[in-house]
Amino acid sequence: MLNKEEITYISSRLDFWDNLSKSEINLLENNIANVSYKKGFNLHSSDSECLGVLLIKSGELRVYILSEDGREVTLYRLSSSDVCVLSASCILNSITFDVHIDAEIDTDAYLINIGAFSKLSSHNIYVENFAYKNTIERFSDVMWAMEQILFMSFDKRLAIFLFDEITKTNSLKLNITQEQIAKYIGSAREVVSRMLKVFQSEGILEQSRGSIHILDKEKLRELI
């Protein structure tokens, strides 16, 4: 059972809360669980059962699509205090595509189970509306990713990715493999490898096994 503080936090993140009846609040409170996912765990895929709605406490989820031959394209990432609705996409009839969701790092979250959320969303339009609105925000993220992938030159995309990473981790040393970068920006490892070599020859960075050291942040920024 959740404590009062947790309920207060959760209710502040779910903007339909004030439009719930007493019994709906009761139903919801009895169907929220604490969940933890280890780094690399696949929470959701086209084959898996529909999980429910997640409210992330800490960690990071990556949402991506997967081709038949195993290529991945990252659509967006979610972190602390974000709500993940696509893990409940089975109850939203208008959604006819499949995504995969992985824990990028160890992740703790509240999970509203699918049965309860389905019941609430079909009886209370504010809950349905919340799910739609959240999904449309992610639609905007996907459009941004799509424009990046389709329109932006590859050196710029890679530079933006590296710059975001050093800003996010607040460190010039990134512990990341070429394979991972390729996944994140929706490219092939060979293409990433080639461009990193170009950046290295220009003195922007230095590579070692499993990590990249940014030497010239200003030059990296100029590429963006």
Place this chain on the structure above:
Amino acid sequence: MLNKEEITYISSRLDFWDNLSKSEINLLENNIANVSYKKGFNLHSSDSECLGVLLIKSGELRVYILSEDGREVTLYRLSSSDVCVLSASCILNSITFDVHIDAEIDTDAYLINIGAFSKLSSHNIYVENFAYKNTIERFSDVMWAMEQILFMSFDKRLAIFLFDEITKTNSLKLNITQEQIAKYIGSAREVVSRMLKVFQSEGILEQSRGSIHILDKEKLRELI
């Protein structure tokens, strides 16, 4: 002013109608106009004013994104009886991307003007919900287009496009240029040209100025 028959038709397409008050219906009825767009007309772009919600009577609209250097990627197309909400995206705060909308052929539609729709959608959650639901259906279309562009081999994409066209027009002769095909499937004219030549050499089709004649429908289907 719209006649009774038109109102009946429009109300059957807008599933929030039954949840409108008398005065809201009145507002709506007084703010729907008949509009016509000539083939090639650009209804909506990042620069243009927000138009409103369109209900298509006849014709076809194409929704696409445009790169800085002028490349287009088609997201989806709308035709008779479809509702176009992204032409009112300015009032949906969760939408932060820009699309372009063109009339592909001469198109007639009902237009709910943006002022009235904005008023209804901010006061009536069923109207807001309708706009969201419609947008999410388009999100699914976009994901489909994205998977096609990113994951599918180009010969397959082109074959699917041609097969869809002959099915839709019920004719083996397609009046379409390489430039148009490139736009529709999010590619470059040169790439389309090269693949059409391959198809031609395999006896699948024959090209002449501004049209393509499918000679072997079965062989085209096998590519899909």
